[in-house]
Amino acid sequence: MKSTRxxxxxxxxxxxxxxxxxxxxxxxxxxxxxxxxxxFDAYHSVFSDIQFRSTFGFSMLMALxxxxxxxxxxxxxxxxxxxxxxxxxxxxxxxxxxxxxxPAIVIVFGYLxxxxxxxxLPLTNxxxxxxxxxxxxxxxxxxxxxxxxxxxxxxxxxxATLTEAAESLGAKWPTIMxxxxxxNVMSGVLSGAFITFAIVMGEFTMAALLNRPxxxxxxxxxxxxxxxxxxxxxxxxxxxxxxxxxxxxxxxxFQKTAPVKA
Amino acid sequence: xxxxxFRLNSFLSPxxxxxxxxxxxxxxxxxxxxxxxxxxxxxxxxALLFLILxxxxxxxxxxxxxxxxxxxKNIADLFSPNIVSAYWISIKVSIASSxxxxxxxxxxxxxxVMGGVPSFVRSGLLTFSGVASNFAGVPLAFAFIATLxxxxxxxxxxxxxxxxxxxxxxxxLLSFLGLTITYMFFQIPLMVLILTPALDGxxxxxxxxxxxxxxxxxxxxxxxxxxxxxxxxxxxxxxxFANAFGAIATAYALTGSSLNIVPILLYAQIRGDVLHxxxxxxxxxxxxxxxxxLSNVLYIWLRSRAERWQK
Numbered sequence: 207m208k209s210t211r212x213x214x215x216x217x218x219x220x221x222x223x224x225x226x227x228x229x230x231x232x233x234x235x236x237x238x239x240x241x242x243x244x245x246f247d248a249y250h251s252v253f254s255d256i257q258f259r260s261t262f263g264f265s266m267l268m269a270l271x272x273x274x275x276x277x278x279x280x281x282x283x284x285x286x287x288x289x290x291x292x293x294x295x296x297x298x299x300x301x302x303x304x305x306x307x308x309p310a311i312v313i314v315f316g317y318l319x320x321x322x323x324x325x326x327l328p329l330t331n332x333x334x335x336x337x338x339x340x341x342x343x344x345x346x347x348x349x350x351x352x353x354x355x356x357x358x359x360x361x362x363x364x365x366a367t368l369t370e371a372a373e374s375l376g377a378k379w380p381t382i383m384x385x386x387x388x389x390n391v392m393s394g395v396l397s398g399a400f401i402t403f404a405i406v407m408g409e410f411t412m413a414a415l416l417n418r419p420x421x422x423x424x425x426x427x428x429x430x431x432x433x434x435x436x437x438x439x440x441x442x443x444x445x446x447x448x449x450x451x452x453x454x455x456x457x458x459x460f461q462k463t464a465p466v467k468a
Numbered sequence: 469x470x471x472x473x474f475r476l477n478s479f480l481s482p483x484x485x486x487x488x489x490x491x492x493x494x495x496x497x498x499x500x501x502x503x504x505x506x507x508x509x510x511x512x513x514x515a516l517l518f519l520i521l522x523x524x525x526x527x528x529x530x531x532x533x534x535x536x537x538x539x540x541k542n543i544a545d546l547f548s549p550n551i552v553s554a555y556w557i558s559i560k561v562s563i564a565s566s567x568x569x570x571x572x573x574x575x576x577x578x579x580x581v582m583g584g585v586p587s588f589v590r591s592g593l594l595t596f597s598g599v600a601s602n603f604a605g606v607p608l609a610f611a612f613i614a615t616l617x618x619x620x621x622x623x624x625x626x627x628x629x630x631x632x633x634x635x636x637x638x639x640x641l642l643s644f645l646g647l648t649i650t651y652m653f654f655q656i657p658l659m660v661l662i663l664t665p666a667l668d669g670x671x672x673x674x675x676x677x678x679x680x681x682x683x684x685x686x687x688x689x690x691x692x693x694x695x696x697x698x699x700x701x702x703x704x705x706x707x708x709f710a711n712a713f714g715a716i717a718t719a720y721a722l723t724g725s726s727l728n729i730v731p732i733l734l735y736a737q738i739r740g741d742v743l744h745x746x747x748x749x750x751x752x753x754x755x756x757x758x759x760x761x762l763s764n765v766l767y768i769w770l771r772s773r774a775e776r777w778q779k
């Protein structure tokens with residue numbers, strides 16, 4: 207047993223070194239901008255870069271649209287499948303998992319060929335059309351996570367009873383959807399939203415190939431041209447991921463205790 | 469967070485699309501069926517337009533000449549040296565990073581489930597894994613350049629403290645080995661996240677029974693634990709493989725276009741038709757789908773085997 211515990215701590219130590227050293231290394235590097243002393247100059251330079259602000263804002267906006275439209279698509283579908291088409295669940299689940307199977311670069315390659323200027327739906331013709339396509343591509347990327355988060359939350363509530371109760375009180379379907387179902391799966395909606403946010407903020411492939419001024423391609427550009435700013439940006443990106451995941455954990459903890467409180 | 473915990477057994481059940489037995493019944497039920505199907509139409513249309521059709525377009529294009537005639541030439545052209553070497557490097561990086569991620573991830577998961585470490589270590593590692601498995605792409609490349617690059621922290625410390633010059637050994641971050649080490653940063657946490665529940669599912673009674681029968685720790689692992697765990701282990705490794713195979717942002721930010729891997733080649737092809745044949749680009753994409761698709765199908769199959777023990 208003693209040797210087991212030793213081995214366990216050894217594994218943890220090796221893992222911790224592997225995970226923590228790059229973070230320390232990145233942070234240390236980001237402080238090196240001023241010669242001979244540590245400073246936050248690299249962060250200062252990043253935050254005062256106008257491109258940083260505009261691309262960051264653009265990606266935030268795209269993330270917001272992705273979350274809103276993604277949830278408007280996923281929640282009613284998951285609800286409807288649970289209520290009326292339970293036999294179809296495996297098919298829907300299979301479709302939602304496809305974005306994990308088909309690489310993102312392949313999906314966006316398909317978009318560029320299918321929605322170019324000579325196609326039936328020439329989305330890439332205009333800026334707003336391309337932005338729409340970007341949001342659709344992010345919805346596709348986050349589909350596996352959104353659907354699973356919402357479906358898990360929906361498993362905990364009895365959709366059939368809720369629907370019948372609402373119907374017998376005279377509710378129409380928008381009321382059922384937005385005042386019964388959505389609030390009850392809020393924990394799932396929020397977890398899906400946070401992970402989507404983390405994915406969209408750093409996403410590179412889709413935005414780069416659709417030529418949109420998003421945060422991911424900006425990161426790549428800075429990485430190719432500057433020395434210390436990339437490390438500062440990596441630390442900022444890590445903080446964003448950490449924040450999203452932290453909020454996600456908080457929400458899922460709330461989800462576990464919710465039925466007890468009710 | 470990542471792993472799909474869906475039940476696949478149910479997917480093998482009789483075709484859910486077969487609604488023919490409703491057809492003979494009254495028109496009322498018919499109308500209900502129509503409404504039922506209308507409810508999932510938005511989703512189906514979305515999936516068709518932005519997931520299935522784009523993929524099918526590429527798959528179809530892989531078998532066409534630029535003039536639209538059917539051909540196998542694009543597939544045959546995939547076997548030109550440049551493309552074969554791209555696939556080969558991609559496969560090597562994916563295998564190395566998935567095996568490395570699987571082994572280290574397994575030991576970490578084992579340590580927090582069975583190693584008797586305090587529970588804060590477990591929750592800490594799981595939380596960190598959730599973050600790190602999503603910390604990929606461009607920033608990850610920056611982190612490793614700052615650590616193992618020519619002026620990175622570890623490189624400098626090794627040189628100044630013990631006089632060991634990492635780069636004189638032939639090591640280069642912008643290479644096969646460097647890319648593998650970098651990819652493992654998101655591979656290991658993914659393994660931990662998927663494997664921890666599987667190890668949690670190992671019943672204490674199995675261990676106790678084997679000990680009562682006089683088995684050593686080694687015999688317990690060789691004859692009980694590993695036979696039960698191998699579908700999870702192998703399946704998750706395949707998932708990690710597919711995960712690395714499709715990744716591009718990290719590699720692109722790390723190496724620019726100096727490392728010839730399939731996603732980067734495809735990226736260059738989309739940007740500027742470097743292969744001088746658009747349909748060969750489709751074939752390149754088809755090759756990626758086939759490889760990630762196969763490893764996912766195997767993963768799903770192994771997962772359904774693994775679940776037999778977790779009832």
